[in-house]
Each structure stands twice: as structure tokens, then as C-alpha cells.
Amino acid sequence: MIGKNSCGHVRQLLALEAGQDLVEQDREGVRQHLDKCAPCRDHFDRVQAGRQVLEQVRAGTTGNGASYRSMWPEVKARLLARQSRAAALGRPAFNGWLPIGALAAACIAILVVADGGTPTSDRTAFQAPYNQSPHQVQPVANPLSWRADDNDGNLMNQEDGPMLQRMPASRRPGQRGNLNFRPESSRIVPGDFEKIPSPD
Amino acid sequence: MIHMSEQETQSAEAQLPGDAGSDARLVEEVRRGDSDAFGHLVRRYEMRLVRVLMRFVQDWELARDLAQETFLRAYERLDQFDPARRFGPWLFRIGVNLTLDFLRTRKRRVWASLFSDSSADKPLDPAVADPRQALDLEQEVRKVLDELPEKYRTVLILRDLENFSTSEIAAIVNRKEATIRWRLAEARNRFQQIWLHRRDGRPLHPTQESSSDDREE
Numbered sequence: 001m002i003g004k005n006s007c008g009h010v011r012q013l014l015a016l017e018a019g020q021d022l023v024e025q026d027r028e029g030v031r032q033h034l035d036k037c038a039p040c041r042d043h044f045d046r047v048q049a050g051r052q053v054l055e056q057v058r059a060g061t062t063g064n065g066a067s068y069r070s071m072w073p074e075v076k077a078r079l080l081a082r083q084s085r086a087a088a089l090g091r092p093a094f095n096g097w098l099p100i101g102a103l104a105a106a107c108i109a110i111l112v113v114a115d116g117g118t119p120t121s122d123r124t125a126f127q128a129p130y131n132q133s134p135h136q137v138q139p140v141a142n143p144l145s146w147r148a149d150d151n152d153g154n155l156m157n158q159e160d161g162p163m164l165q166r167m168p169a170s171r172r173p174g175q176r177g178n179l180n181f182r183p184e185s186s187r188i189v190p191g192d193f194e195k196i197p198s199p200d
Numbered sequence: 201m202i203h204m205s206e207q208e209t210q211s212a213e214a215q216l217p218g219d220a221g222s223d224a225r226l227v228e229e230v231r232r233g234d235s236d237a238f239g240h241l242v243r244r245y246e247m248r249l250v251r252v253l254m255r256f257v258q259d260w261e262l263a264r265d266l267a268q269e270t271f272l273r274a275y276e277r278l279d280q281f282d283p284a285r286r287f288g289p290w291l292f293r294i295g296v297n298l299t300l301d302f303l304r305t306r307k308r309r310v311w312a313s314l315f316s317d318s319s320a321d322k323p324l325d326p327a328v329a330d331p332r333q334a335l336d337l338e339q340e341v342r343k344v345l346d347e348l349p350e351k352y353r354t355v356l357i358l359r360d361l362e363n364f365s366t367s368e369i370a371a372i373v374n375r376k377e378a379t380i381r382w383r384l385a386e387a388r389n390r391f392q393q394i395w396l397h398r399r400d401g402r403p404l405h406p407t408q409e410s411s412s413d414d415r416e417e
Contacts, residue, residue, distance in 0.1 A: 015385035019359065021366060050392030054360040057341050071250075071264060072242045075271045076235065082272075 010034075011043050018047045223287035230278055242271050245288065248362075249295050255357045256299045258342060266302065270295035289371035296358075296372055300350065344394045352387035359384055 010033045016022040017030060034041050223244075229237035246267060253263040273294050281290055345353050354373060358364045366384065370377040
């Protein structure tokens, strides 16, 4: 382990001191070390020389802005072009999430309407009565903390992410299941869905 | 929305940026639909942004293209920007990340072509070998910088070539300031070591420098 006053530690501080980046509280200790350590003094000289090279490069390339041509006209033209494209497609510009969200909402709507379910529970807007078809898809709040198993003992482990499980063909629609949900949070995470098997 | 303006700023290059108010006020105006406000932001930061990106890519036109793309992305993400924070570091973060991604992609392509193409060296070298000392020095420095790991090279460029403060760099690369200071120290130590090795033939002793991995976040 390198002690605070060891040369290794001091050389890190010296590299900061070379660019005047050392905090005041460390400066005195570094000075005292340099008074006693010639190799560290040599190291400091080398680091300073390296910084001077960088400063030369910086000074040599600052240049002047007299001949610089602003890119704002080009940026504006590209923004207008994107805007026009978005308008032509009939959607707001610069909103990549909107089509994804619309597609997800459409899928949910199709699945819910197809099964004729209507949300009734106040826990989640998507929970349906038990007399749902076997292909009812319902979102699960906070899927990582939910563990449910159906009558067949298939554990719907959500730790790896949301899963969709098909209803066994033997299950008849409208029958009650024996699902044991223990939601740890009622918070709904968009996009997290789980097929709930029909009750037996 | 950007509204088409009949009187575009023809003398944009002559107009000094920074007179249009604070960055936060300009961002708010952009959000309300004032496209000229975004133009003010562009003109305020473009020169420095291009120069910073030039440090990474060594090609003026490429740096300018990357800077343009940076502004476009910043515009698209303006609704995600927290006005309580500073616009400059946020903008430069977009630009630096974009540039680093570009360089990584280009490096992979160079490696891929290495075995099929003998011209795997820097594709952006000037057509004429300029004998001027300044250009030689810059090229030599460039070579040394290229030998540094990306995280050290980035900090060294931003601090010692572009004079960003350590707190600004921390905001740009999204790290704690203590981490930036540590990286800066390591970068300077390595730079001087490699520089002297290339110039004087001094041996490299990478084990002499203390390990920085245990100091990173």
C-alpha cells in the first residue's frame, strides 16, 4: 500500500501541481517532500516539460475566428429538412418514442378488445375479471418482484424480465385459476406484460 | 418548430456570440419555438466545439460535421436538458461522446482492413508533409496522445489543450471531479514518460506509476 508521503503518491500530486490543479491543502506536503527528494524533483521537471509541450501546441492552434464561417445556416437547414420529413409522414418531429408508444398501445388495445375484457380493478387499469379467455394478457406491476404460479406449478419467474406464457390447451375459457399474486408494488411498468392462465 | 426566416444572418461569422442572454434563457426560448435562440447557442459554442473535436479527429471538415451533428442532437434532446445545469458542458458531452463513438467505429474499421489493405495508417494525413516545426510538434504530440488510453487522453485534451476546468470536464464525461483529477495526474505522468521515451529513447517503466484502477469510480 502506498503511503501518503511516498514518492508514488507525491508524483501523482506533482502531476496536478504542474498544471496548477493541486488543492492548497496538499501543496505544503508536496513542497516539503520535494525539499528532501531529488528523484521527485526530477520527475516534477519532466512533467512540467511535458505540459509545456502541450501548451505550445495549444497556443499554436488557437487560431483566430476572422475567417470562420458559422454553421448555423447548415444546422438550421438540416433541422428544417428533418421537420419537413416528419411533417410529410404525418407525425411530430424529433419524437422517436411516439411511434413506439403508439404501437405498444395499439397491441394492448387489440389484445384487450379481442378478448372483450374491460378493466375493473382499481389496482391496475388493465386487470380483468377472472372470467377471461385463456389468452388474456395483463400487465404486471413491477415484474421483478412478482412471483406467480399457475395450477400447473409453472413458476412465472420474472427476474429475467417479462415473460409470456401460453395457456395450456386443456384449460377452458371462463374458468377460475389459482394464481397467487403477491405484488410488492402496484406501480405499473409500461411494456411489462404477462399472460395469466385461465382459472381451472 | 423552426420557422423559416427571410433574413438569415448573412454575416454570422462577423456576429459575436454571447450577446443574446444566458444559456438557460436561450434554451427556454427555443423550447417555446424561437429558432433564432438556438442559432444564438450555435454561434456561441460552435467555434470552440469544432476546435475541441479537432483535437480528437485531426480533420477540420470532419470536426465540423461532428459539431453539426452535435447541435442537431442537442436540439432533439433539448426537452431532456435540465435548465438548472449548465448548457455548455452538456453540449460538449454530446459532442465528445459522439466523437469518441466515431473514433471507436473507425478504429474497428481500420483494424478490419489492416489485413487486407496496406494503407491502414491514419486516413486523414495531410496531402503534403509540412516541414513547419509547429505541425511537426503537433503531429508528435498527437502520436503520443494516441498511445494513451482513451479515458486519459480525453481528460488530457480537455484540460491541457482546451483549458476546461476539472469541474467542467467532470460534467462533460459524467464522472466525479476527484476521478477526473486522478485521471489527469495519470495522463500527465504517462504523457511525459512516453514523450521522453520517443524523444530521447528513455525506457518506459509503466510499473513505476501507481495503479489508477483502484482509484476509479
